[in-house]
Amino acid sequence: MVRLGLVVAAYEKGDGEPVVARMAEQAREAAAEHDATVGAELTVPGSYDTPLAADRLARREDIDAVVVLGAVVTGDTDHDQVIAAAATQGLTDVSLDRDTPVMCGILGPGMSTAEAEERVPKGGEVVESAIDTVQELDRTTAAEPVAGREPTPDPDSDPDQ
Numbered sequence: 001m002v003r004l005g006l007v008v009a010a011y012e013k014g015d016g017e018p019v020v021a022r023m024a025e026q027a028r029e030a031a032a033e034h035d036a037t038v039g040a041e042l043t044v045p046g047s048y049d050t051p052l053a054a055d056r057l058a059r060r061e062d063i064d065a066v067v068v069l070g071a072v073v074t075g076d077t078d079h080d081q082v083i084a085a086a087a088t089q090g091l092t093d094v095s096l097d098r099d100t101p102v103m104c105g106i107l108g109p110g111m112s113t114a115e116a117e118e119r120v121p122k123g124g125e126v127v128e129s130a131i132d133t134v135q136e137l138d139r140t141t142a143a144e145p146v147a148g149r150e151p152t153p154d155p156d157s158d159p160d161q
Contacts, residue, residue, distance in 0.1 A: 002037075002064050002130070002131045002134045002135070004065055004130060009043075009045070009047040009068075010045055011045055011046035019119075020070055023120050024069055025123070026124040027069060034128065039062050040063060047071070050087055051091050053068075054091055055097075058100040058102060064100070065134045066130075069123055071106070072084045072109045073108055074108070084106065084108055092104075101130055101133040105122055105125075107119050
């Protein structure tokens with residue numbers, strides 16, 4: 001059984017039930033349908049805040065992958081571009097630093113609230129991707145060469161030993 005951490009960015013513009021809340025519900029449903037569990041969930045103020053929360057969950061021994069959900073809708077400035085770029089780079093860094101899949105389900109940037117509404121099912125799709133990634137990584141080890149490539153040596157290891 002795959003154990004997921006879920007990070008939900010609460011901030012978004014618009015009226016009605018928040019898009020990200022509906023994405024989170026889709027994510028929980030997809031986890032249950034695929035025999036995975038959401039072992040921990042953190043809600044943060046906005047997408048910019050997701051990398052730290054993802055890092056906290058990725059550190060946990062009882063979490064196999066982290067799913068991050070948010071929406072960055074366009075405004076009157078390029079602020080949405082800056083926020084989305086910072087968040088996605090931070091999430092990539094967490095995944096590589098912790099050797100844990102961190103799946104980015106942040107919608108945007110450059111989309112309207114209506115466009116974000118159309119992408120609510122992405123919450124479930126990101127969970128499915130997380131489960132698939134964990135299962136694939138479990139089938140392989142870092143020591144196995146990728147087809148057609150030699151394994152990359154560990155830069156911290158002593159080649160004389």
